[in-house]
Amino acid sequence: MIMTVNGQTKTCGLIGNPVEHTLSPVIHNMLAEITGRNLVYVPFRVEGENLADAVKGAAALGIQGLNVTVPYKERIIPFLEGVDALAQRIGAVNTLVQAPGGYKGYNTDMPGLYRAMLSDGVSVDGEDVIILGAGGVARAVAVMLSEKAGRIFILNRTEQKADAIAEEVNGYAGRQAVKAMPLSSWKDLPDGKYLAVQATSVGMHPCIDDVLIADADFYKRIHTGYDLIYNPFETRFMKLVQKEGGQAFNGLKMLLYQGIIAYELWNGLSVSEKQADRIYERLKESL
Ligand code: NAP
Numbered sequence: 001m002i003m004t005v006n007g008q009t010k011t012c013g014l015i016g017n018p019v020e021h022t023l024s025p026v027i028h029n030m031l032a033e034i035t036g037r038n039l040v041y042v043p044f045r046v047e048g049e050n051l052a053d054a055v056k057g058a059a060a061l062g063i064q065g066l067n068v069t070v071p072y073k074e075r076i077i078p079f080l081e082g083v084d085a086l087a088q089r090i091g092a093v094n095t096l097v098q099a100p101g102g103y104k105g106y107n108t109d110m111p112g113l114y115r116a117m118l119s120d121g122v123s124v125d126g127e128d129v130i131i132l133g134a135g136g137v138a139r140a141v142a143v144m145l146s147e148k149a150g151r152i153f154i155l156n157r158t159e160q161k162a163d164a165i166a167e168e169v170n171g172y173a174g175r176q177a178v179k180a181m182p183l184s185s186w187k188d189l190p191d192g193k194y195l196a197v198q199a200t201s202v203g204m205h206p207c208i209d210d211v212l213i214a215d216a217d218f219y220k221r222i223h224t225g226y227d228l229i230y231n232p233f234e235t236r237f238m239k240l241v242q243k244e245g246g247q248a249f250n251g252l253k254m255l256l257y258q259g260i261i262a263y264e265l266w267n268g269l270s271v272s273e274k275q276a277d278r279i280y281e282r283l284k285e286s287l
Pocket of ligand 1: 132137202204251255258
């Protein structure tokens with residue numbers, strides 16, 4: 001499956017800790033194969049104290065591009081030569097692209113989620129949205145949706161974190177786009193139907209029976225539920241959405257498209273929907 005490694009082979013990779021369970025090599029090595037690039041993608045487990053050296057060393061070795069995962073998406077920024085405007089606004093970088101003197105940082109997670117939604121036929125334009133969670137990803141989702149969605153309600157166990165996101169995003173959106181609420185007061189949400197994005201780690205393997213809100217009345221308000229978790233393939237959140245008549249999606253396509261957008265940045269090409277579909281099928285088999 002992997003093409004022959006020779007003197008012209010380029011290397012891309014992933015920096016994180018841990019990296020042993022990553023699906024990114026599946027995405028990128030298959031992309032290399034189907035787009036005919038002489039490229040290999042490998043995971044690099046990096047200890048925190050070595051992060052600066054790792055970035056410098058990768059640049060010195062001519063590593064063509066890197067993804068960045070937990071826990072370095074924010075911590076890596078000081079070691080970069082520049083940061084793209086969207087990544088700056090989100091405050092997190094998941095993709096490094098070669099630039100004079102080192103790497104420039106990008107965030108492909110959010111464009112990845114947007115492209116996943118397009119692929120699933122889910123529109124965010126003018127939609128009222130509930131975001132569950134106020135961690136790094138929830139913050140990025142709020143940034144992305146503040147430009148396109150209607151009202152955004154961000155609900156989190158720790159209310160101060162939701163408050164901080166609302167204040168910041170409203171500041172640069174120039175409108176009161178985001179309202180923070182404690183998780184426990186979901187019954188105070190205005191009447192209506194919502195697109196809901198589940199952006200917490202609750203329900204992730206192995207705790208697959210966990211769910212943030214179990215009350216069926218909550219799910220009656222949701223026409224579309226997006227869980228950013230992809231293991232299990234169908235989370236309890238998704239099942240509850242579907243039980244009340246909504247449509248539900250997991251985070252596997254977001255993972256796929258964040259990888260595809262990174263690959264497009266590294267190689268200056270466009271990956272077709274047909275190629276994306278092939279990789280998606282392979283990803284499902286790899287779960
Ligand atoms: P994070 O910064 O650690 O935030 C975790 C969030 O989960 C916080 O809002 C936290 O609430 C909440 N939470 C955790 N345990 C909880 C519990 N027992 N009860 C209530 N709330 C709880 O994580 P993140 O980086 O934003 O990632 C969030 C999720 O997105 C993860 O599941 C990850 O797998 C997923 N993700 C998916 C993709 C993809 O490509 N599909 C990419 C990145 C991340 P508090 O603030 O109250 O602690």
